[in-house]
Amino acid sequence: MSTPVTSSLLKGQTVVVSGIGPGLGSAIALRCAANGANVVLAARTQSRLDELAAQVRDLGVRALTVATDITDEAAAINLRDAALAEFGRVDTLVNNAFVIPSRKPFAETDFQHIRDALELTVFGALRLTQLFTPALEESKGSVVNINSMVLRHSQERFGSYKLAKTALLSMSQSLATELGPKGIRVNSVAPGYIWGPMLQSYFAHQAGKYGTTVEQIYEHTASASDLKRLPEPDQIADAVVFLASPMAIAITGQCLDVNCGEYHN
Ligand SMILES: NC(=O)c1ccc[n+]([C@@H]2O[C@H](COP(=O)([O-])OP(=O)(O)OC[C@H]3O[C@@H](n4cnc5c(N)ncnc54)[C@H](OP(=O)(O)O)[C@@H]3O)[C@@H](O)[C@H]2O)c1
Numbered sequence: 001m002s003t004p005v006t007s008s009l010l011k012g013q014t015v016v017v018s019g020i021g022p023g024l025g026s027a028i029a030l031r032c033a034a035n036g037a038n039v040v041l042a043a044r045t046q047s048r049l050d051e052l053a054a055q056v057r058d059l060g061v062r063a064l065t066v067a068t069d070i071t072d073e074a075a076a077i078n079l080r081d082a083a084l085a086e087f088g089r090v091d092t093l094v095n096n097a098f099v100i101p102s103r104k105p106f107a108e109t110d111f112q113h114i115r116d117a118l119e120l121t122v123f124g125a126l127r128l129t130q131l132f133t134p135a136l137e138e139s140k141g142s143v144v145n146i147n148s149m150v151l152r153h154s155q156e157r158f159g160s161y162k163l164a165k166t167a168l169l170s171m172s173q174s175l176a177t178e179l180g181p182k183g184i185r186v187n188s189v190a191p192g193y194i195w196g197p198m199l200q201s202y203f204a205h206q207a208g209k210y211g212t213t214v215e216q217i218y219e220h221t222a223s224a225s226d227l228k229r230l231p232e233p234d235q236i237a238d239a240v241v242f243l244a245s246p247m248a249i250a251i252t253g254q255c256l257d258v259n260c261g262e263y264h265n
Contacts, residue, residue: 007036009035010037010092011037013036013141014039014091014092015029015090016083017032017040018043018079018093018094019096019146020042020048021043021048024191025043025098027196027233027236028094028096028237028240029056030052030056030059030237031241032241039056039064040066040090052065064082064086070097070120080131089139090141091139093141093142093143093144095146098120104160109160118163121164129186136182140183140184143175143179143187144188145187145188147165147191149190149192149193149262149263168188186252187251187256189239189243189258190259191231192225192230192231192260193221194230195229225261225262228260231259239258
């Protein structure tokens with residue numbers, strides 16, 4: 001993953017990224033760092049946070065790691081307290097946490113699975129937004145919620161995922177209205193298929209299973225988009241950087257689709 005230091009667009013900002021995984025979460029943290037922000041890295045796996053923190057520091061900014069399960073109130077409070085103790089301010093909260101959703105049709109989906117998806121995607125993001133609101137009010141900062149192209153289609157077996165992500169979008173819009181008077185902006189980024197580690201290993205698995213190649217599956221998948229390619233993690237992360245930056249100072253309540261034109265919002 002290439003992460004050149006590109007600008008000082010976020011210089012002086014503290015960005016909290018919740019849900020640091022190998023894919024988009026890492027890319028968001030690195031792109032924010034490359035644009036001058038100090039970053040707070042939160043997820044449940046401390047070893048991944050430590051590894052990424054070293055890469056962030058190599059870019060010349062500060063990183064704080066806080067092992068956090070965002071569905072746990074006490075852990076989320078600890079994240080907020082640790083971030084403020086270390087940096088004294090928070091300018092941007094990025095809600096990215098994700099687990100692979102059940103691909104079962106609704107008829108076969110048990111309710112607990114749907115509750116778990118809502119607990120993470122919706123209540124997890126809301127909990128952090130509530131906790132960081134005073135700090136964001138002070139900094140006149142913003143929240144960026146990572147959504148998905150699933151908003152734009154109703155394909156079979158995406159029901160639970162779509163249910164959670166549409167709820168996240170609705171919540172983001174209402175939060176924009178509620179928090180706007182405090183000077184806090186709330187926006188969403190909706191990626192298409194992300195050409196990152198998860199999709200790459202999935203395509204490799206599919207290629208082995210069906211006796212085809214990763215390149216053929218890529219081409220077939222990308223053929224549905226205007227640009228005939230799939231967005232990469234850094235390209236999605238740059239949309240987050242934009243929304244977090246002063247360049248987006250008049251933008252709130254919006255959802256920016258980053259899908260190479262696969263769907264037109
Ligand atoms: N991958 C795609 O093709 C795709 C397409 C469209 C949209 N998106 C969206 O993009 C975002 C990132 O997806 P990604 O696949 O690139 O994932 P990622 O950023 O690589 O990983 C997300 C991380 O969230 C963390 N997480 C899960 N549950 C958590 C919890 N309870 N508390 C704290 N952290 C938690 C996990 O780390 P731990 O296990 O260490 O906690 C996981 O590694 C998601 O919001 C997803 O819906 C992805």
